[in-house]
Amino acid sequence: MSDIKENVVTFAKQFLPYYRFIRPPESTIDSSHVLPTQLNSDSIKVLNWNIAKNNFEKFWFKDFLKLQRECQPDLIFLQEVRMGLGVEQIVGFHNMSWAYAPNFIDAHHQTYSGILTAAKISAIAKKVIVTKHHEPLFKTPKVSLFTEYSLSHHRETLLTINSHLINFVDLDKFKAQLQELELAISTHTGPIIFAGDFNTWSRKRALLLEKTVMRLGLKEAHFAPDESKKIKRFLLSPPLDYIFYRGLKEKRSSAKVFDEIFSSDHKPLLAEFTYDHI
Template structure:
């Protein structure tokens, strides 16, 4: 994996200034499989999880490996993922193609935080979408990562966006990010998965998210009520984490919130889909 380490090193030299926290350009760090295949349209298993930067923690690692072994997801969407300059550790973490889009770089610790998307196949396209606005205190933006995958025996492709929506800002800035993501999704004619931590801790934020989803023809994955209550919230707020989809059949018996997992303050969300061929 020396090429990955070289890529990260080049990335750091290009983008790390003398001050500590830095907004990155729209760029990704990637590990791509050589063999190109396609997603099995009969079963597309998805894991969505805000891991609270715990991916170098032993407890989180054990939880993650157990999830991979038991549920074998085809697509993995992680938010608040850390990447050290030694990216070989990530390569050892997961034997899948992956794309990482940082929303900021900590120049002091030489670590990157952002969105991590992994898949059993390589993406046809990828694109990082960075917010125009910054969160306060450390003044960093939020990032979403758009990836597109081929579907077995079909001309259509699956578009995915792994998102972490902006927090601690007024509703106008939140709406601006949603609008940018809506534009990115609106040009795709095929199936879509829109997942992440949407920071919908108020009903106004949740309503804006659902309006965008409705305009795009997206539906949220339906979890059983007792499991839905375990999704991350603030007091009596709406959930923060969602998996939206369009043009896919949700296998409802496979939608799960892994409420026994405590290595992050967010619970992992699992869902399984099959492709609707209209």
């Protein structure tokens, strides 16, 4: 295994010069529309998906339009989204407001890479947390995007966190990202949705994540056993993708993993929630 790792590092140094991947100057790139100002508390449909940088491909766009048409999600959390430099709109979100948090610019392809949160309403607040540590080969950080939304007939707001956790680093660096996220999330008193690709490909990583969400009072969206087994794993590892929540009620029968989608090696996850607090 060590020989393989050394060969990969040698290849990267030869063919992927350090200056190819640049930290972008923007924390977020945003697109807002004239939309309703509040989410419907009776039904909040959440779609979470690592799209593996395939959103420039026609086969991915076909899958994405199908998901939008069939599921009609209120909130969409995507990881590994590409966006062209100077482009003001990402195709597929013309009827939604979105915030895009890039973690690097690929100077060779003239594209951003990052995470995107889209909603049927406009966010009232946004925040980006960038990891202090970088992944080893490309020397790039990971980002998490916090967005806050109004709920219909309620004073409390919904905080959402779209996160892609750091990979190819030791456990302490993975833990450091979780600790920073936990600190930021813990200040919110209202309902929360925390979703993304958590890169929990080892039991130790999964346990750290489990302890973090437990301290925050978050629950894991429930997928029936036949659905859960479809979620992306690395060999026999725990799942990599999750939707966590707090202060909401889950419509369990609606949780679904779309295993007929092949435009990414991750499968889209769908969950539906309601909110009836006064």
